[in-house]
Amino acid sequence: MRDAFSAALIKVAQQDERVLLLTGDHGYALFDEIRRLLPDRYLNVGVAEQNMVGVAAGLAKAGLRPILYGLSAFVPIRVLEQIKLDICYEELPVVMIGDGAGFVYGALGASHHCTEDISALRAIPNVRILSPADAHEMTRAMELAFALERPVYLRIGKCDIGAVHKGPINYDWGELIEMRPGDGGLGFIATGSMVAAALKEALRWKGSSVWSAPSVKPLNTDQVITICRSHRAVITLEEHSFYGGLGAAVAEISSTYTPCWIGRIGVQDRFAQYAGSYEYLRSEHGLDAAGISRQVDEFVERIGNASLRLSKSSRPGVLVPETK
Amino acid sequence: MTAKPHRKFDPMTLRRTVIEMAYAGSTAHIAPAFSIIEILAVLYRSHLNLGDGSPKSPGRDYLILSKGHGIMAQYACMHELGWLSSEDLGRYFSDGTVLKGLSDAHVPGVETTSGSMGHGLSVGVGLAWAAKRLGTKQRCFAIVGDGEMNEGPIWEAFLFAGHWGLSNLTVIIDNNGLQAMGRVEEVLRLGSIAEKLQAFGFETREVNGHDEGALDVALQQLDKLDSSRPRAIVAKTVKGYGVSFMHDNNIWHYTRLTPDTYRAAVTELDGNKKNAASV
Numbered sequence: 001m002r003d004a005f006s007a008a009l010i011k012v013a014q015q016d017e018r019v020l021l022l023t024g025d026h027g028y029a030l031f032d033e034i035r036r037l038l039p040d041r042y043l044n045v046g047v048a049e050q051n052m053v054g055v056a057a058g059l060a061k062a063g064l065r066p067i068l069y070g071l072s073a074f075v076p077i078r079v080l081e082q083i084k085l086d087i088c089y090e091e092l093p094v095v096m097i098g099d100g101a102g103f104v105y106g107a108l109g110a111s112h113h114c115t116e117d118i119s120a121l122r123a124i125p126n127v128r129i130l131s132p133a134d135a136h137e138m139t140r141a142m143e144l145a146f147a148l149e150r151p152v153y154l155r156i157g158k159c160d161i162g163a164v165h166k167g168p169i170n171y172d173w174g175e176l177i178e179m180r181p182g183d184g185g186l187g188f189i190a191t192g193s194m195v196a197a198a199l200k201e202a203l204r205w206k207g208s209s210v211w212s213a214p215s216v217k218p219l220n221t222d223q224v225i226t227i228c229r230s231h232r233a234v235i236t237l238e239e240h241s242f243y244g245g246l247g248a249a250v251a252e253i254s255s256t257y258t259p260c261w262i263g264r265i266g267v268q269d270r271f272a273q274y275a276g277s278y279e280y281l282r283s284e285h286g287l288d289a290a291g292i293s294r295q296v297d298e299f300v301e302r303i304g305n306a307s308l309r310l311s312k313s314s315r316p317g318v319l320v321p322e323t324k
Numbered sequence: 325m326t327a328k329p330h331r332k333f334d335p336m337t338l339r340r341t342v343i344e345m346a347y348a349g350s351t352a353h354i355a356p357a358f359s360i361i362e363i364l365a366v367l368y369r370s371h372l373n374l375g376d377g378s379p380k381s382p383g384r385d386y387l388i389l390s391k392g393h394g395i396m397a398q399y400a401c402m403h404e405l406g407w408l409s410s411e412d413l414g415r416y417f418s419d420g421t422v423l424k425g426l427s428d429a430h431v432p433g434v435e436t437t438s439g440s441m442g443h444g445l446s447v448g449v450g451l452a453w454a455a456k457r458l459g460t461k462q463r464c465f466a467i468v469g470d471g472e473m474n475e476g477p478i479w480e481a482f483l484f485a486g487h488w489g490l491s492n493l494t495v496i497i498d499n500n501g502l503q504a505m506g507r508v509e510e511v512l513r514l515g516s517i518a519e520k521l522q523a524f525g526f527e528t529r530e531v532n533g534h535d536e537g538a539l540d541v542a543l544q545q546l547d548k549l550d551s552s553r554p555r556a557i558v559a560k561t562v563k564g565y566g567v568s569f570m571h572d573n574n575i576w577h578y579t580r581l582t583p584d585t586y587r588a589a590v591t592e593l594d595g596n597k598k599n600a601a602s603v
Contacts (some may be wrong), residue, residue, distance in 0.1 A: 017460075045484060046480075046483065046484070046487075047484065048477075048480035048484070050442075050446065050476065050477040050480060051446045051449070051477050051480035051484055053446070054443060054444075054445070054446020054447045054449070054450060054477065054500050055446055055449055055450035055481075055484065056450060057436075057446075057447045057449075057450060058446070058447040058448060058449065058450020058451040058453070058454060059451075059453065059454045060449045060450075061435075061447070061450070061451060061454075062451050062454030062455065062458065062460075063454070063458070064457070064458075065453050081440060082443065082446075084476075085437045085440060085443055086436070086437070086443055086446070087449055089428075089430075089437050090429050090437070103381070149349065233588065261541070266539065
């Protein structure tokens with residue numbers, strides 16, 4: 001996926017001479033190619049992310065097309081206010097890349113883990129969020145991001161776990177990609193690294209559908225409604241806090257338009273306590289195959305019981321405005 | 325006696341405009357606007373290339389008010405340029421109007437959104453870098469408060485400007501010695517700002533920030549220098565300058581005008597104008 005990113009980066013930089021890559025002293029080997037081919041399009045601003053965002057805003061205001069690169073723990077999290085005020089408030093055409101999202105930097109600990117970037121940015125107006133699941137989704141994500149000429153955050157999570165698509169994939173803003181058709185009891189909606197996990201878990205559930213959501217914001221409301229209506233319950237999966245991310249976005253749509261049980265699987269509200277590999281951290285947070293199966297089983301059992309308790313007739317439901 | 329032609333960007337007239345705005349809107353932040361009046365007057369009158377004269381002129385020089393709390397001073401200048409109408413100023417802070425109490429990039433002619441400190445200078449160095457890259461000859465002037473220099477990104481931006489030799493950037497420090505909660509030297513000691521700027525690679529001048537002639541000369545000298553370094557002026561200023569009971573008095577960072585203080589301020593400013601005219 002990083003190769004796809006690098007290739008797409010070089011392509012847009014070759015096509016558009018306004019494109020400039022800015023990095024806060026990160027991305028070691030990732031930028032070898034652009035530095036070799038287009039050295040004057042590469043700007044290492046130093047370990048100074050706050051200034052980097054302001055500089056990018058200035059470049060964009062002057063007509064250039066900056067791409068900001070950082071680890072997601074820093075871009076967007078460290079520089080959230082700069083993104084809000086300097087880029088989003090003016091809706092400037094800046095593409096922000098947050099690499100290593102989730103637990104990619106496993107053993108490095110809390111400073112490098114990032115499970116809050118989607119929530120943080122979803123609440124900021126004027127910025128869109130892409131979270132590709134594999135190299136094919138990444139290639140399309142870069143096309144979408146550059147064609148837009150508005151703020152975009154592109155989240156790169158664990159990217160060496162193989163492709164989930166067989167070949168190049170086309171999708172539009174907000175679109176959920178059907179990975180596995182089904183009209184059974186469960187629908188799975190996942191993003192980034194968790195799409196592969198959702199496909200695996202879906203094999204345990206007869207007739208379940210699986211959807212990849214590379215565009216977390218915007219998220220196609222009509223499609224989510226259709227998915228909610230096609231299943232008894234929807235499970236969301238993300239390598240991100242279960243607050244405010246993809247699961248929340250799906251639950252917001254469901255609760256507004258078509259109430260449906262939504263099981264949100266993500267990082268519980270806690271930091272990682274111990275060092276360990278990516279795989280260890282996924283499992284420690286219940287996001288490995290066994291942890292996901294356990295959570296889905298618990299959820300299915302809970303809604304089974306809850307459905308019995310909350311039959312329609314037992315709900316109070318006067319929806320008539322007070323008259324004078 | 326023939327009337328003298330109206331002197332554009334007359335500081336006492338600009339202060340009078342600020343007082344009218346602040347009174348109309350019942351707003352704070354009079355003193356931080358007063359300390360940069362002469363700086364803005366000299367820049368707008370003699371140094372900023374305004375292109376075709378409209379706020380959206382593509383080739384104009386950039387003016388960054390990084391210390392956004394002084395925005396009323398800039399509004400007063402933009403009023404003289406015809407970019408803002410008297411109605412805009414008279415309705416300051418009314419519901420549904422455009423002008424906010426801190427610099428806001430949605431207002432044509434205002435480059436950045438500030439008020440949260442330490443943002444504008446980084447945008448300014450980005451603009452200056454882009455102007456060099458694109459060969460536009462545009463210059464960028466950035467007004468930074470001394471209190472604002474508490475913020476880390478200001479120093480990141482200084483490093484960047486020095487490293488890239490942004491000779492088209494002029495940073496003007498509004499060195500009024502006061503920040504929101506007290507004296508700069510008591511809150512977070514800055515020491516010599518000029519020495520620090522020199523150490524970061526700036527061509528630096530120190531002037532009285534209320535002496536228009538001195539500001540003008542310093543800006544001209546810096547402009548003419550054959551140097552690949554960014555430029556800086558440390559402007560020694562007085563917060564609240566121009567109205568004696570506001571001088572160096574931090575209460576006027578926060579206080580709103582009453583009918584009494586409004587009349588007193590207007591009387592003093594009008595008196596000063598008359599004195600200046602008769603000299």
